[in-house]
Amino acid sequence: xxxxxxxxxxxxxxxxxxxxxxxxxxxxxxxxxxxxxxxxxxxxxxxxxxxxxxxxxxxxxxxxxxxxxxxxxxxxxxxxxxxxxxxxxxxxxxxxxxxxxxxxxxxxxxxxxxxxxxxxxxxxxxxxxxxxxxxxxxxxxxxxxxxxxxxxxxxxxxxxxxxxxxxxxxxxxxxxxxxxxxxxxxxxxxxxxxxxxxxxxxxxxxxxxxxxxxxxxxxxxxxxxxxxxxxxxxxxxxxxxxxxxxxxxxxxxxxxxxxxxxxxxxxxxxxxxxxxxxxxxxxxxxxxxxxxxxxxxxxxxxxxxxxxxxxxxxxxxxxxxxxxxxxxxxxxxxxxxxxxxxxxxxxxxxxxxxxxxxxxxxxxxxxxxxxxxxx
Numbered sequence: 001x002x003x004x005x006x007x008x009x010x011x012x013x014x015x016x017x018x019x020x021x022x023x024x025x026x027x028x029x030x031x032x033x034x035x036x037x038x039x040x041x042x043x044x045x046x047x048x049x050x051x052x053x054x055x056x057x058x059x060x061x062x063x064x065x066x067x068x069x070x071x072x073x074x075x076x077x078x079x080x081x082x083x084x085x086x087x088x089x090x091x092x093x094x095x096x097x098x099x100x101x102x103x104x105x106x107x108x109x110x111x112x113x114x115x116x117x118x119x120x121x122x123x124x125x126x127x128x129x130x131x132x133x134x135x136x137x138x139x140x141x142x143x144x145x146x147x148x149x150x151x152x153x154x155x156x157x158x159x160x161x162x163x164x165x166x167x168x169x170x171x172x173x174x175x176x177x178x179x180x181x182x183x184x185x186x187x188x189x190x191x192x193x194x195x196x197x198x199x200x201x202x203x204x205x206x207x208x209x210x211x212x213x214x215x216x217x218x219x220x221x222x223x224x225x226x227x228x229x230x231x232x233x234x235x236x237x238x239x240x241x242x243x244x245x246x247x248x249x250x251x252x253x254x255x256x257x258x259x260x261x262x263x264x265x266x267x268x269x270x271x272x273x274x275x276x277x278x279x280x281x282x283x284x285x286x287x288x289x290x291x292x293x294x295x296x297x298x299x300x301x302x303x304x305x306x307x308x309x310x311x312x313x314x315x316x317x318x319x320x321x322x323x324x325x326x327x328x329x330x331x332x333x334x335x336x337x338x339x340x341x342x343x344x345x346x347x348x349x350x351x352x353x354x355x356x357x358x359x360x361x362x363x364x365x366x367x368x369x370x371x372x373x374x375x
Contacts, residue, residue: 038169041178049203064222092232152205186293190334212334263299295353305348325368340364
């Protein structure tokens with residue numbers, strides 16, 4: 001064979017390899033493009049199916065991706081990180097009281113088991129299994145809350161009276177899903193829309209997009225990459241040789257923030273009635289407003305307020321002088337944060353919610369005027 005023929009033969013073989021590689025790489029995208037999308041569904045009916053899907057079992061792999069550049073507030077770094085980056089999760093959900101969620105991070109794997117007799121956590125980095133005793137009054141957000149079924153049900157329940165419209169269907173993890181869009185009716189919320197795609201037969205949500213008001217791209221997206229709607233076996237984890245085992249009380253927000261035990265809060269703020277006083281059983285915490293236009297107020301110790309103010313300031317927050325106090329505000333669309341310190345009562349409050357900065361500023365001004373009697 002002549003040298004030119006050899007070169008031609010090599011080029012031909014490499015051309016074949018390149019074509020085969022291109023075909024193999026494109027197969028998943030081709031399959032996805034050809035997969036059937038869900039048919040348009042009545043949005044009210046689909047919402048009802050989603051809200052009633054808590055008993056639907058499933059197992060699969062999901063990813064959430066958030067783009068909120070939240071500051072590292074005191075003791076809240078793990079919670080804020082959920083909304084600022086990518087969170088891969090593998091879930092086995094048999095029932096509301098029997099499930100397992102594995103968080104697959106670069107720093108190691110962290111597993112949460114929920115069983116009828118309690119909750120367990122397994123930390124691969126520390127090689128420690130922990131059994132949590134008791135039910136927290138209010139716990140911080142965690143990765144499992146961002147699974148499509150959990151997030152969709154929470155949002156639709158919170159805004160159950162807001163209007164919904166039909167979205168074109170799409171195929172998500174092999175599910176021909178139907179879609180709906182919820183647009184909050186309250187003009188004071190910073191949430192522009194929430195899009196949900198769910199199995200029109202079972203109501204199981206498979207993808208959720210949350211978009212801030214005035215923006216085009218979602219600030220939070222969570223969806224299944226793999227999904228089976230079958231009942232998994234979820235059992236309590238067992239310590240392995242060489243691992244540690246501990247028993248601890250379930251932590252809640254008051255443990256993290258150190259909320260005061262006896263701080264009365266007003267019946268309304270900025271014209272919004274309290275939706276839950278002693279929020280989650282914590283004196284000194286309350287939820288105001290309704291639906292997606294709500295905000296939380298927590299009375300916090302002075303040192304927590306100072307640390308939170310410093311963190312907010314470093315993240316671009318602004319300090320405002322109030323008639324009887326100081327306020328640090330930070331807006332990270334769609335979340336608004338405020339830390340107010342009163343010169344009248346010498347108390348400090350942390351405010352956060354999906355409402356405009358003006359709403360929180362007005363509420364903070366009212367709080368700063370409260371005297372020790374709560375008036």
